[in-house]
Amino acid sequence: MKMAHTCIRVKDLEASLAFYQKAFKFEESRRRDFPEHKFSLVYLTLPGDLYELELTYNYDHEAYDLGDGYGHIAISAEDIETLHAEHKKAGFNVTDMKGLPGTPPSYYFITDPDGYKIEVIRPKY
Template sequence: MSFQGEQYPGVQEPTAESHGFRLNHTMLRVKDPEKSLAFYSRVFGMRVMRRLDFEEMRFSLYFLAKLEDDDQVPEDGGERTVWTFSQKGLLELTHNWGTEAQDDFAYHDGNAEPQGFGHICFSVPDLDAAVAWFDANQVEFIKRPDQGKMKDVVFIKDVDGYWIEVVEAARLATLGR
């Protein structure tokens, strides 16, 4: 690997101790797992790799991935758990039991004040086709590709109100210039 990353004040050289570290997943808390699983599986084609239940603490974790054709996912639950925690780019949906029955319950999306968490992002091979797919599935848009100052970048909401950025990598060569 010849590219060593862009350098800015505060960036430090990786140490030997961090060799092999990788970002495995991002977690979102969801009110109703059935609705969230329907959204991420239907709209983004993700599959549940593993569900882990923690009865004493009353919550469940759902690990979702967008599988590639050559992915070899183990059938055995324990082996699949190990496989899941060795992947890149998974989405963990955490369901605290009982929230689905609370009509007025909602999680903070991080974009209202006070701001914090912002969004997750999916890249797609064809942004125009993705926009048409989102429209066909009544997905709520925050920003379409022709709106705002950042063209060719889409923001939609999932069923819990979390923002999802959607991009086509080939359209972003001049982004931020």
């Protein structure tokens, strides 16, 4: 077995696509539109990675209540300091660099247009 995808529901498909493509260089791998059922599914992948992020867009739906059960998804990047600076410069909602107690900074969070948090971390070796 292996992980296939993570689904998040979005209120503005174009804004979400722009965010993930600009912030992380996600590429649209496939799209399925179901106008008769009033929803679309857009699958995004990072270059060289088969794992997908599924954006589910339900037509004419207002913002979603994220509740208190959702935590975050995580994306690893080699040079998180440079990416962090790029995200701040682009005006994205990002936290300061953080570290677990007793460790140097190794991650930060960025928030997408729907309020979903993405942790940006150093790769595990």
